[in-house]
Amino acid sequence: MTIRINPNLCNGCPGRKEGRCERICPGNLIERKQGKAVIEHKSDCWDCAACVKACPMNAIEIYLPEEIGGQGANLLAQVKEDEILWIIKNNSGDDKKYHQAR
Amino acid sequence: MELKEKSTDILIIGGGAAGSFAAVMAKEKAPHLDVTIIEKAHIERSGCLAAGINAINAYLNPGETPESYLEYVKNDSNGLVRDDLVYSIGKGLNRVTEIVEQWGLPIKKDANGNYLARGPRSIKINGEKFKPLLADKVMESNVEVLNRTIATNYIVNEGKVVGCFAFNVREGIFYVIKAGAVICATGGAAGIYRPNNSGNARHKMWYSPFNTGAGYAMGIRAGAEMTTLEMRFVALRVKDVLAPTGSFAFAGAKQLNKDGEEYLKKYDKINTPMRLYATVQEEKNGCGPCYLDLSNISKEKDDELRQSLLGMCPGIVLQWVEQGVESNQLKVEIEGTEPYIVGGHCQAGYWVDIDRKTSLKGLYAAGDVAGGAPKKYVTGAFVEGETAVINAIKSIQQDQKPENIIPSILIEKEYERVIKPLSVKNSTTVEELENRLQEIMEKYAGGKSTYYELEKGKLLEARNHLKNLQSDLEQIKADTYHQLMLAHEVIDRVDVARLLVEHLLHREETRWPGYQTRIDHPLRKKEWLKFINSRLNPCTGEIEILEREYVPRELKKLKGVGEDDD
Numbered sequence: 001m002t003i004r005i006n007p008n009l010c011n012g013c014p015g016r017k018e019g020r021c022e023r024i025c026p027g028n029l030i031e032r033k034q035g036k037a038v039i040e041h042k043s044d045c046w047d048c049a050a051c052v053k054a055c056p057m058n059a060i061e062i063y064l065p066e067e068i069g070g071q072g073a074n075l076l077a078q079v080k081e082d083e084i085l086w087i088i089k090n091n092s093g094d095d096k097k098y099h100q101a102r
Numbered sequence: 103m104e105l106k107e108k109s110t111d112i113l114i115i116g117g118g119a120a121g122s123f124a125a126v127m128a129k130e131k132a133p134h135l136d137v138t139i140i141e142k143a144h145i146e147r148s149g150c151l152a153a154g155i156n157a158i159n160a161y162l163n164p165g166e167t168p169e170s171y172l173e174y175v176k177n178d179s180n181g182l183v184r185d186d187l188v189y190s191i192g193k194g195l196n197r198v199t200e201i202v203e204q205w206g207l208p209i210k211k212d213a214n215g216n217y218l219a220r221g222p223r224s225i226k227i228n229g230e231k232f233k234p235l236l237a238d239k240v241m242e243s244n245v246e247v248l249n250r251t252i253a254t255n256y257i258v259n260e261g262k263v264v265g266c267f268a269f270n271v272r273e274g275i276f277y278v279i280k281a282g283a284v285i286c287a288t289g290g291a292a293g294i295y296r297p298n299n300s301g302n303a304r305h306k307m308w309y310s311p312f313n314t315g316a317g318y319a320m321g322i323r324a325g326a327e328m329t330t331l332e333m334r335f336v337a338l339r340v341k342d343v344l345a346p347t348g349s350f351a352f353a354g355a356k357q358l359n360k361d362g363e364e365y366l367k368k369y370d371k372i373n374t375p376m377r378l379y380a381t382v383q384e385e386k387n388g389c390g391p392c393y394l395d396l397s398n399i400s401k402e403k404d405d406e407l408r409q410s411l412l413g414m415c416p417g418i419v420l421q422w423v424e425q426g427v428e429s430n431q432l433k434v435e436i437e438g439t440e441p442y443i444v445g446g447h448c449q450a451g452y453w454v455d456i457d458r459k460t461s462l463k464g465l466y467a468a469g470d471v472a473g474g475a476p477k478k479y480v481t482g483a484f485v486e487g488e489t490a491v492i493n494a495i496k497s498i499q500q501d502q503k504p505e506n507i508i509p510s511i512l513i514e515k516e517y518e519r520v521i522k523p524l525s526v527k528n529s530t531t532v533e534e535l536e537n538r539l540q541e542i543m544e545k546y547a548g549g550k551s552t553y554y555e556l557e558k559g560k561l562l563e564a565r566n567h568l569k570n571l572q573s574d575l576e577q578i579k580a581d582t583y584h585q586l587m588l589a590h591e592v593i594d595r596v597d598v599a600r601l602l603v604e605h606l607l608h609r610e611e612t613r614w615p616g617y618q619t620r621i622d623h624p625l626r627k628k629e630w631l632k633f634i635n636s637r638l639n640p641c642t643g644e645i646e647i648l649e650r651e652y653v654p655r656e657l658k659k660l661k662g663v664g665e666d667d668d
Contacts, residue, residue, distance in 0.1 A: 002302045024147040027305075027312045028250060028271055028584065040584070043302045046311050047343075048152035049416045053230075064421060065302035068342035073424035075416055084230065086412050088423040096423045100409045101208070102230045 002045040002065055003052065004074070009059035010036050021051035021060060053077045053084065061089075103269060103276040103521055105513075110138040110246065112494055113281035115253045115266060115317065117141035118149025119480050120469025121287035122236040123198070124487030129243040132495045137243075140251040140268050140279065142288075142312065142587075145237045149289060150310050150470075151480070154230035156349065156410040158209075160191070160479040161199050163219045168192030171223065172655065175477045178373045179333070180613055182631055183449060184474030185655035186456050191478050194485035199225075202484070205239050207232060220352050230413035232480075251277065252587050253316055254520050256284065256324045256465065257508055263324065263464035264508070267516045271587045276520065278513055283464055283494035286452070287487060290444030290470040291315030293536070294595050294602070296544040296551075297440050298344060306417065308337045308344045309442045317471040318443070318451070319594035322601055325640040327453040327461035327648065329473040329633050331598075332605035334441035334617050335448040336554060338378045340394070341435040345411060345418035347394060350434070353407055355394040357436075359384045365392065374477075378438050379616030385437075386553050396432035404432065438550055438616070443598060446470040446478050448617060450602075453635050453650070457493035458486055461637075464497070466490035474633075522576075523589040529579035532588045535571065539596055542567040547603055548619070557622045561607045568600050601636050604645050608634050 005021070012035040013019035019037045022030045026048060029041050037059075039045065052060045058078060064070030071091065078085040079102075088096040112128050114121045117139040128137045141148055162171060171192035176183050199217075203209050208228040210218035217225040240247065250271045257265040257280070265280040292309040305311040322328065338347050347355075357377070359365045366372050369380040381392045399407070408419050422432075445451035451473030452460045460467050467473075468490040469483035478486065523529075543549060546564035548556040575593055580586040610623045611630040633650040 023144050026143045026148045026152040026310065028143050028587070044305050044311065045302075046152065046305050046307070047415075047417050048147070050147040050152050052416075054147075062416060062420060064343075064417065064424065065306075067301040067303040068299055068306060069421075069425075071424050073420060075420045084412070086416065086419070088420055090423060098405075098409055098412055098419065100230065100412050101228050102413070 002042045002047070002063070003039060004061050004063060005037050005039060006059045006061070007036050009057045011057055012036050013056075020054040020056060024050045024054050026050065049075075049077065053079050103274045103517070105276050105278065105517070107278045107280070108138070109280045111135040111282045111498055112137045112285065112491065113265060113279055113283070114139045114285045114287055116149070116286070116288040117145040117237075117240070117247060118287065118289055118469065119151055119236070120483035120487040121285070122240050123484040124285055124287060124468055124491045125245040126239050126243045127488045128491040128495065129245055131492065135495065135498065136246065138246040138248065138279065138281070139240065140248045140253055140266070142250070142252055144249045145240060145247050146234050149233065150313070151233035151236070152310065153415065154232055154413045155227070155480065156229055156414045157220055157224050157226055158199060158479070158481055159224045159348070160195050160477065160481045161217070161223060161225045162192065162196055163217070163222055163225065166222050171195070174223065178375070179449065179476050180375070180626065182613060182633070182652055183476060185653065187454070187475040189655055190456060190489070191475055191482045191485045194488065195481045198481050198484040198488065202236075206235050224352070228413065248277070252590065253288065253320060254590060255320050255516050256462070257512060258324050258462070259508060259512070261463060263462050266320070267520065269520055269583070269586070271583050274583050276517055278508060280508065282498040283466065285466045285468060285487070285490045285494055286317045286321065286460075286471050287467070287469045288317030288471050289313035290442060290446070290450065291318060291595060291598050292440070292442050293591070294443060294539065294543055294599050295440040295549045296540040298437070298550065299342070306342070306344055308339055308346075308439045309444060313470070314591035315443065315594050315598040316591070317467070319597040321452055321460065321462070321465075322597050322638050323640070324462055325637055326465070327635050327637045328601060329449070329451065329453040329635045329650070330605070331443060331450040331602045331636070332609050332618050332634060333448040333450060333476070333614055335444050336378050336441050336617055337439045337447070338381060338436055339439050340418055341391075341437045343415065343417040343421055344439060345415040347436060349407060349411060350394040350396060353396060353399060353403060355396045358393045358395050359389040360391060361389065363389070365389065375614050375616045379619070381436060382438055382553050382616060391435045391437070393433050393435055397430050399432055438554065440550060441548065441554065441617070443602060444470045445473050445475070446483060447476060449474050449476040458490040459493060466494050520590070521586070523578045523580035523586055526577055526579050529577040530574060531579060532585060532592055535575060535578055536592050538571055539592065539599060542571065543599055547599075547606060554616060555619050555621045556606055557620065558607065561603055564603045565607070568596060568603060572596050572600065601638065601645060604636055604647060605634050608647050
């Protein structure tokens with residue numbers, strides 16, 4: 001499983017010693033290069049979604065790799081204090097949304 | 103690498119569930135002591151709780167008691183557990199649950215205000231931010247946390263563990279950390295066997311792929327006594343995304359084979375290992391694949407299930423949406439995972455006493471790295487963390503202030519060992535050696551592709567191949583500090599695998615079908631109702647096997663007669 005970081009949305013968390021995603025990845029897999037977060041070791045990602053939830057720019061999405069039958073849909077999260085809005089974008093353009101209490 | 107020396111009173115290795123809870127308890131009980139956690143990643147989301155969890159699976163709902171918990175765990179483990187450890191966990195489960203609720207963990211309630219039971223020992227929670235919540239509590243408690251710090255070996259001086267060596271994976275600092283007492287809480291080991299998935303999905307696994315057995319390996323290298331590594335844990339999961347099956351079972355799913363038969367009915371004594379074993383047998387006998395069938399679930403229940411899975415394993419919901427799976431089509435294929443070595447579900451780990459003290463002076467263990475007490479899960483890990491710190495504090499108070507002078511030869515030796523992969527030439531990559539390890543274990547030591555079956559001839563092959571692999575580890579190469587971390591993960595896992603194979607060889611019975619199926623010794627035997635322990639002799643480098651007696655808890659206590667004095 002793995003993530004995709006959209007460089008156009010990532011603002012590199014200016015002013016922070018570590019970017020939000022860079023800080024919380026439990027595998028130390030994300031680092032900032034030239035002001036943008038990048039995942040150096042894509043195949044080491046556990047799919048925990050910690051970075052997806054932590055990104056204030058919603059620049060990170062999870063997708064299913066082709067090895068387990070991924071067809072291009074992706075999962076994003078908008079996090080509020082007591083709720084997460086999960087958005088699944090499908091190829092058909094038919095988004096699914098789920099609210100989850102936290 | 104820059105060398106830095108540090109000193110603390112209580113050093114906790116690993117800032118996951120057990121380590122974080124232990125640290126907070128240490129500061130609560132002995133605020134004057136310095137408490138330090140070293141954490142491989144960042145404590146905010148590190149360890150098994152990274153994604154969150156949707157239930158607490160070791161809590162005693164009304165009607166359950168520590169005695170009934172012990173009975174259940176023992177039954178699920180086919181009679182062999184450390185009764186003393188399991189019972190002591192049973193006594194603490196509800197107390198630690200209430201503590202984390204006070205810290206802010208949202209636990210669902212029923213109409214009467216009781217915790218919402220999911221089963222006799224399971225309650226529902228909104229646990230997506232469980233780990234950040236623990237981490238906040240650690241920070242509030244004035245615990246020192248060294249993030250991105252990889253423990254490499256204990257400092258053992260004059261027969262006592264007096265700290266540990268570590269390095270920072272981003273800044274390249276080599277630490278010599280001295281401590282009055284050390285608590286190991288690193289978690290278990292994934293990646294010893296070939297993972298279920300390949301390529302970019304290779305880390306899509308049940309257990310944390312970042313738990314690579316460092317705590318076991320450090321103990322092994324220091325000569326600690328280990329127990330029951332042969333009780334490997336194989337989880338029954340949803341194929342591909344390896345989502346937990348518990349949420350389906352509690353939602354009322356039927357477990358079916360390809361012919362639509364509820365196949366568990368054909369098997370005796372259905373417990374956790376048997377659910378796995380039966381599924382593997384169905385596949386082996388041409389009746390697979392097997393499924394969890396929830397096609398009669400209501401739309402409302404389906405939404406609830408999807409929400410709860412998003413806070414634990416979001417990939418499965420993504421897969422359903424991608425494949426257009428609607429509520430009335432919820433039928434997921436299930437399979438066994440790679441075998442993991444883990445003391446929280448099974449019981450591989452340090453041989454500890456009731457105080458969670460290991461066989462090495464000055465060293466305690468808690469959580470997945472501590473042996474003898476399966477099915478402790480998160481709350482059991484908390485209980486063990488608390489027990490370990492209470493006794494670590496006592497030992498510090500009893501001891502004379504330690505001299506704490508570490509002979510420089512020890513420091514030099516470990517520094518050379520740690521940085522060696524950065525300087526080797528003509529060498530082998532981390533990935534090559536990792537693949538070799540996983541292939542050896544897969545083929546010869548009962549991997550998934552061989553239906554987890556074990557036999558002496560193949561295990562002897564595994565022993566030889568691992569020996570060769572271990573000498574080739576001398577050539578492991580790293581170009582960055584991150585790769586250096588990965589290199590040590592492989593080195594650690596090979597140490598664990600070598601001991602594991604000896605355990606698998608020694609148990610000449612089938613105690614836990616599925617987890618430990620010896621096809622050359624297919625029956626469970628009375629005379630094997632005992633623990634297999636092992637120890638690497640640090641002087642000779644030989645692995646010694648020790649057998650330890652199973653001690654049943656006194657019957658009168660099991661029946662709940664009489665009061666406990668402990």
